Amino acid sequence: MWVVYFVLLTLGSVHGLVRLDPLVNAPAGLIRGLRADDGEYSMFLGIPYAQVEEDNPFGASIPQAKFDGVFDASQDSKVCPQVEEYENTIVGSLDCLELNIYAPNTASSRNRLPVLVWIHGGGFTIGYTSRFIYGPKYLVRHDVILVALNYRVGPYGFFCLDTPEIPGNQGLKDQVLALRWIRENIASFGGDVNKITVMGESAGGASVEYHLLSQHEKLFNQAITQSGSTFLPGLLEEDGRSKPLRIAAHLGFETEDVTEAVAFLAKTDVKLVIAATTELGIRSRPCVEKEFENVDSILTDHPMNIDMPKARNTPVLVGFNNREQLVGYAMMPAEQFKHLNVFEDTLQKKFIYDEEFKEMEQIVRRFYIGDEELSDALRSNLTDFQSDFDFAFPIQLSLKKYLENGAKDVFYYMFSYSGDRNFVKKRVNVTAPGAAHADELGYLYDLTTETEPPTAADQLVIDRITALWTNFVKYGDPTPETSELLPVKWTSISEETYTYLNIDQDLSVGTRPYHERMAFWELFFEVNQHKLKGYREN
Template sequence: MWRYKFNILPVLACLIHYGTAMSRIDPLVDTKVGLIRGLRATDGDYAMFMGIPYATVDGANPFGPSEPHPGFDEPFDAYDDSAVCPQVDEFTDKEVGSIDCLHLNVYVPNTANSKNRLPVLVWIYGGAFKIGYSGRFLYGPRYLVKQDLILVTINYRVGPYGFMCLDVPEVPGNQGLKDQQLALKWIKNNIEAFGGNPDQITIFGESAGGSSVDFQSMYSQEKLFNQVIMQSGVALAPWAVGAPEPLVPLKIAKQLGFETTDTKEALSFLASIDTDLVIAAGAELKLSYNPCVENDFDNVTRFIHDFPLNIKKPNLGNLPTLLGVNKDEGLADFRSKTAEEISQNSEIFLEYLNYYFNFNTLDLNEMEQIVRNFYIGDEIISENVVEGLIKVYSDLFFNYPTARTLQKYLDNGLKNIYYYLFSYDGERNFVKNRLNVTVPGASHADEIGYLFDISYMDKNPAPEDQLVIDRMTTLWANFVKFGNPTPQTTEILPVQWPAATKDSQYYLNIDADLTVGKRYFNSRIAFWELFYKLNEKAQIGYKARSK
């Protein structure tokens, strides 16, 4: 049998059916881990290599670190992107997934070859570290691969399987982040075989995915990528990192009928239980899962060794960065609630502050009053003050952490930082569309519908939506290619997007029109800047002296 070795090897199979010869050409790549066979896309000029396993999980300890996949002795048919890590599906509210889920998908324009190596863009999904998957149901590649770049989307473990942080070395924490790191190593080592440039890799993510990108930038000891894009998520977000939670496996085991005070006994029991039951028990207990500052164990490498707020000088080097938020991050969260549900949450300000600051009772009440007065005055919590509730949610969880990250990175000497505000309200606003929220605004994750070809959305977008798709994918692709989203103005990008500086924090407002401004939400950001300075030592994780 003859084998012709190129970066992408066509394999011709002739299928004879009822006397008619049918030809099919599948792409085949020869990687460092073996031959991988993909499919030609039917909706564009690109190839798809889907469901490639990059790591494996130990069935005896599915909550612990994964290991690199050993590779393939026979050609691997990369045809299936349906693998999902254990979680509650956000659309069906059913438990789904298995631990055999650490796969990635590579989408390659037909122009890629050994003489035309394309830049690479790697997507890390969000989902509060509890949900998410990389397949085309949500993350169709059509819009981005049209920009002549290779798109890679990766699975990583979420929930208890990815972010159980314990006081035993078998489950030290941040397994999901370590999965991501293994995926990035795989891409760095193998993307050249697909026609990609291993020295031109940009990672991007949204919400928990954006925070993951920041964690990879801040804590990774290897140079696995060259640029980053963080959408509505940074490491400094108060929800992004916490301390280990050693009682989690004991609680889940008890919920499933096995009561013990021994962590390893609980883990062994849970490893023997169907993943759907483990996920369901965690959901019933309303457990949350986050990256954590890991305990120090012998012969165990920590990924996160300290809270991000204590890392005064992150080792970023010259890392071109694009980051921003959506104009109304908290919109869908509140506008999808009834008036009664809003009114019932009368202590929402106390809950927000108590969760992220170590205040004594007196200080907590005083600070709560200050924040409450700033956003809703003397009004009680009700539907009448929902705009103020949306703003405090948006500012505390997204807007201020992003502005704080921008300032921190500028203070550390980064030059190529591009700051954006997504304000567009169209038919493809992802979360508003999913939750059937009809009030105007751009909610958390709404921009996803303009970067990805979401499977259940209209394949022929309205002209005004198509323009936003073309603009966003071109801006993101220009950044991937040149480290600058507007290397020159064009008909589709008539505005120059200047980099932010210490003196002028420029941002691009992405709406029906593109405009440039300075320091969005300036008075609200200034309020939180003063609040955090006043309460610096009360921040959870704060250390008086740090490196």
């Protein structure tokens, strides 16, 4: 039975108030949180849901045992080993498989609230869910419980070695354990176990799709993917077995035996492993796993070759930002453009590039820049090309996959707003119009990087996008009814009509964003299907 006790803590404020900090009796044990100071909600921070095995830190984690006493959930979740993106320093430890729960004060056993689970992005190499990065106050005010989880990134989460001990996708399997913990425990926090929506951005969005593709049980009812898809180019590992050998050699341990290299790295300080991985330019990516008896798998074939049965009857909200790759080209020095080999380099991420395919590169080149030589005058054209190939078209492929597999309702959006809280553009001081990759995060979360209150225009976007997202969480429909805040009806797509909501200074509905460019890629992929990496003819 759901029980919440309250502990009286006297505060030294001028008003002499008494603060009520919640103590929750969950299947995982007694968990004490604390009251938030920026809204009407409680926080339960740094709750461990799994443990990394000391003798196999690159392998699957194990579920957290029940707490013996009262777990103090007042400290933010720990960071998994990585190069932290804000200070560019190596941080983290392996006791990082923790989650944060933010529960509105209205949540109770008599008033169960829908649950929104956040999976962060970061290319499977960086990222964590600190309260001070993903501040919850904009979302929880809409009466939803927000849960933000950490998972292993980098080599500890994504070594793919084709062995039973380290088959691959350990970081995704961490997420599975977190989702199981949430299903087993969230009712104790006033959550509705039958209304769990999993949301992710970039690698987090791709993670959501991997869970829909996987063979494990379905652990959520709805999905939101932001700028993420399993069809993103370059997402899947191609040769993972060499990585431990290269990292170990970089640290002074030369061997041709993968098992020896892994044993050496398992005893090496995590910060040295991350430093070597970074210096070698090694990326972390999911992989197609070799199957082993009694070993759970996430992905055993390329996403394009398999069905997604767990999508059936699942409402999904999917979209991208209108200028995903804006920042890279906006910041590029003018003289660098003439040295780019952008079309070949980009197409190689998705296609087997041989002499036969070279003429295809010329077709793409002419479509986007005609016969022009590469120069800084073509920044906008190249931004369109890279954004289309890396995000807009892969997400259109995901939409098709959802429809083919019987998703209940698929809501499609494009985020185009350019304001003072565009997360990435503001950090790197890019002022070009449009929304770059991850820019929407500044309107969903209260970010630690923001020191000034939102402008009136930005506040309107915050109010709108959080209302749309939480309406979907609560009702499976982002606009169950129109209002002054949400004046347009956002309808789901069909095989005939890809209706989408454009989220800008105003809200507007259209069909098939960038339809001419998307039609080009649809035809291009169909003609060159046999050249797609991982393609298997049925």
